[in-house]
Amino acid sequence: MKAENVEDIYELTPVQKGMLFHCLYASESALYFFHHTLTLHGNPNVEAFEQAWQRVVDRHTVLRTGFYWEDIDNPLQVVYKQVKITLNQYDWRGIEEAEQQERFKSFLESDRKLGFDFSQPCLMRLTLIRLADERYEFIWSNHHITTDGWSGPIILEECLQIYEALCECKEVTLPPARPFRNYIDWLQQQNIAKTESFWRQALQGVKAPTPLTYIENNQLSNQEERYDEERIKLSEATTKALLSFATKNRLTLATLVHGIWSILLSRYTSRNNIIYGCTVTGRPVDLAEVDSIVGMFINTLPINVKLNTEQQLLSWLQDFQTQLVEARHHEYTPLTQIQGWSQVPRNLPMFETIVVVENLPVSQFVRNWKGNIGFKQTGTYYRNNYPLNLVIYPESEIIVAISYDSRRFDITTITGIIRDFQILLQQIITNPYVQIKDLSFLVPQQQQITTVLEKEALFDLELAQIF
Helix, strand or coil, X not given: CCHHHEEEEEECCHHHHHHHHHXXXXXXXXXXXXXXXEXXXXXXXXXXXXXXXXXXXXHCHHHHEEEECCCCCCCEEEEECCCCCCEEEEECCCCCHHHHHHHHHHHHHHHHHHCCCCCCCCCEEEEEEEEECCEEEEEEEXXXXXXXXXXXXXXXXXXXXXXXXXXXXXXXXXXXXXXCHHXXXXXXXXXXXXXXXXXXXXXXXXXXXXXCHHHCCHHHCCCCCCEEEEXXXXXXXXXXXXXXXXXXXXXXXXXXXXXXXXXXXXXXXXXXXXXXXXXXXXXCCCCCCHHHCCCCCCEEEEEEEXXXXXXXXXXXXXXXXXXXXXXXXXCCCCHHHHHHCCCCCCCCCCCCEEEEECCCCCXXXXXXXXXXXXXXXXXXXXXXXXXXXXXXXXXXCCEEEEEEECXXXXXXXXXXXXXXXXXXXXXXXXXXXXXXXXXXXXXXXXXXXXXHHHHHHHHHHHHHHHC
């Protein structure tokens, strides 16, 4: 670390500390690693493209940040004044398409395995692969410890604005970027103690995570570590009906999604009291221009649900929404601290499943882009340390995705859960006044009965072998 190239030094947020700890502890896994892949069409000015990315890195402190943790109690993040970003380029023209696809797949795998050295001043890599005269794959690799999902569209919009100006030999004037340091300062002014009574009350009676044993497949545990994802698109008509129902009943899409997940978990586990995690944007409304800051703000909070199955579905959803809103008032509280205020022992996770309803800034500039390249986002790879994640992408056709640890869940179970999600969603729209206990979705009940019978048969077999 050369002192003359250091711009600033400050502590990590509690969430960043947790990520750093997990990643150093599980250094072989691609934990909190992000891959964004975009297909580009046209004739890009590659030099201007690389320059545009460099200017974006110059603008945002968090993109010039490395971490220092050795021999100190509190790890620090170090912002460097100057950091060079390089666009790695490959030309695969003339290679058969099938071979290109294989190469691309193995490139992504090796790039994930390469990971990031946290002590380096930029946790980001850029790669451009030319597949045909006017077709490219662009891969943006970055680590979640520096940027969250909200930051992605901000970075992409700025990059395109600068790129367009460079192609036309014009100067682009962007407002000064607010540094991530502003959030660190805001956090340090918060009185964490005032949230303690809220979380103690909210988690009363919770002593362990909600077990997912009913839907797990014990025969998969000897497989190598792999995270998979299944996703479906709801039709435009279903999406409109769902949003219209939410508006009419003064509910948010997030409340409906959380409600469905709570009911599913309750049925799958035969419990009326369940706990799962909820990912929040974590951007405080009282921090100036927080929506434009590039950085790592998100947090995951525990949601403790007490289901009264005698209650009418709609009135329960309205009560549940109040609970979710109250939790958001305390969304900056570190999960490690929340767990310390609960009765869940430190050696157990608070929950094993999380819900994410993506809430990203919509860029009209990017949507209306008419530059010399066309682009389409073709995929996002990301994994956290939770075995079962429900992710909702609220587009014109809502995408429902479940990412999961394939050593614990098989694909049949996951597709069954997605099917149940759809069935329950339809029932909410068509019959919101039903009592929760009368909601019917056959698949999980059949799955559950089958699983119980299988476990009983296995137990009988083990007893027979013993005696």
